[in-house]
Each structure stands twice: as C-alpha cells, then as structure tokens.
Amino acid sequence: DAEITQSPRHKITETGRQVTLACHQTWNHNNMFWYRQDLGHGLRLIHYSYGVQDTNKGEVSDGYSVSRSNTEDLPLTLESAASSQTSVYFCASSEGTGESDTQYFGPGTRLTVL
Amino acid sequence: GQNIDQPTEMTATEGAIVQINCTYQTSGFNGLFWYQQHAGEAPTFLSYNVLDGLEEKGRFSSFLSRSKGYSYLLLKELQMKDSASYLCAVKDGDYKLSFGAGTTVTVRA
Numbered sequence: 514d515a516e517i518t519q520s521p522r523h524k525i526t527e528t529g530r531q532v533t534l535a536c537h538q539t540w541n542h543n544n545m546f547w548y549r550q551d552l553g554h555g556l557r558l559i560h561y562s563y564g565v566q567d568t569n570k571g572e573v574s575d576g577y578s579v580s581r582s583n584t585e586d587l588p589l590t591l592e593s594a595a596s597s598q599t600s601v602y603f604c605a606s607s608e609g610t611g612e613s614d615t616q617y618f619g620p621g622t623r624l625t626v627l
Numbered sequence: 628g629q630n631i632d633q634p635t636e637m638t639a640t641e642g643a644i645v646q647i648n649c650t651y652q653t654s655g656f657n658g659l660f661w662y663q664q665h666a667g668e669a670p671t672f673l674s675y676n677v678l679d680g681l682e683e684k685g686r687f688s689s690f691l692s693r694s695k696g697y698s699y700l701l702l703k704e705l706q707m708k709d710s711a712s713y714l715c716a717v718k719d720g721d722y723k724l725s726f727g728a729g730t731t732v733t734v735r736a
Binding site for chain 1: 658660668669670671672675677714716718721722723724725726727728729
C-alpha cells in the first residue's frame with residue numbers, strides 16, 4: 514500500500530547541531546509539505562514543494578531548509594538546532610491536482626533540542 | 628494573512644451531539660478541511676467543503692458558509708473513540724493549508 518513515512522520518530526539533539534528529518538512518500542504525489550506542531554499554535558507550515566527541484570518557504574521557515582531531488586523525498590534540515598525548535602514535525606503530501614487536493618500526513622517526528 | 632479561530636476545548640457525553648465552530652478570515656479561499664487528530668498521532672482527513680452547504684459523511688457532517696467565513700463540524704452519536712482534537716484548515720489560492728489551533732473534544736461516559 515502507498516504510504517508516507519517519517520524517520521526518525523523520536524530524536525534528541527543538542528543546541529547547535531545539524532539535524533535532518535526524513536520524509537518519504539510512495540503515492541507519487543507532486544506536493545510535499547513540512548509542518549511543526551506546538552501547543553497553542555496548531556500546525557504551522559515550514560517549507561513546501563510542488564515538484565522536483567521546487568522548494569518554497571512557509572510562515573516559519575527561519576532556521577530550516579529543504580531540498581527536493583526526487584518525487585518521493587523531502588528531507589527537512591535544521592542547520593543549527595535551537596531549543597525553540599523543540600516540536601513535533603509532520604510531513605504531508607498531496608496529489609497536486611483535483612479540486613480538493615487533500616493532504617495526507619506522516620506519523621510525525623518528535624524532536625527535542627537540549 | 629490567515630486568521631482561523633475555533634474553540635480550544637469541548638466536552639460532551641457519549642451518545643450526544645457536538646458542534647465545533649470555525650471562523651476564518653483569509654486572503655484567499657479554495658476550500659475548507661476538517662481533520663481529526665488523536666493524541667500522539669497524525670492528523671487524518673475527515674471532510675472537505677468548497678461550496679456553501681452541508682456535507683454528510685456517516686456520523687460526521689460539515690457545513691460551510693463562505694459569505695460568513697464560517698464552518699462547523701457536527702459529530703453525532705458520540706463515541707469514546709471520538710475523543711480527539713479536531714483541526715479546521717483553509718486552503719488558499721495555491722495548495723497550502725492554514726490551520727486553526729484545534730479543538731480538543733472529550734467524550735465522557
């Protein structure tokens with residue numbers, strides 16, 4: 514069955530370290546998204562991509578980067594982790610066509626920055 | 628910009644009905660989604676509205692009024708497993724979603 518996976522599911526790191534969170538989808542979806550979820554804020558968009566070699570900044574992109582070298586993967590990199598980046602990170606994908614273009618979410622990565 | 632408001636918490640009794648309201652002010656509108664999220668899990672798609680009116684899907688219904696910037700999610704015949712957060716999200720002119728902070732629904736026996 515097609516799916517969207519994230520790894521690792523849990524990560525503890527130290528301030529200043531570079532961290533990469535993986536997202537892989539097997540639906541062949543054009544669009545991929547990264548969100549963070551914090552209490553009281555809901556889901557906030559970090560970066561998104563509408564296809565290979567396309568990346569765009571979301572509302573909370575500072576300190577994060579993404580690259581899209583193939584359809585299936587959109588890794589999220591924290592260049593120099595900060596305590597403010599402790600959060601739960603969700604990746605999502607959508608087909609990129611059709612009226613609703615529903616986004617489907619991965620299981621999430623809980624990141625703690627000490 | 629996007630401004631999406633929904634109540635923080637609601638409590639209801641098993642078998643009852645609960646209505647979760649969502650109001651929005653957005654720079655673009657191309658549909659409204661409701662997602663369900665159980666604690667520690669990913670959001671899962673519940674419903675999509677782009678035209679005014681009511682969409683019914685089993686025990687769950689969703690309503691949209693574009694002129695009022697208003698939607699609600701109606702949960703009928705509540706079950707314990709319906710205890711979760713419910714997220715309202717608006718799609719803008721591209722494919723991006725803007726989410727409300729979510730409404731935590733607690734179902735009591």
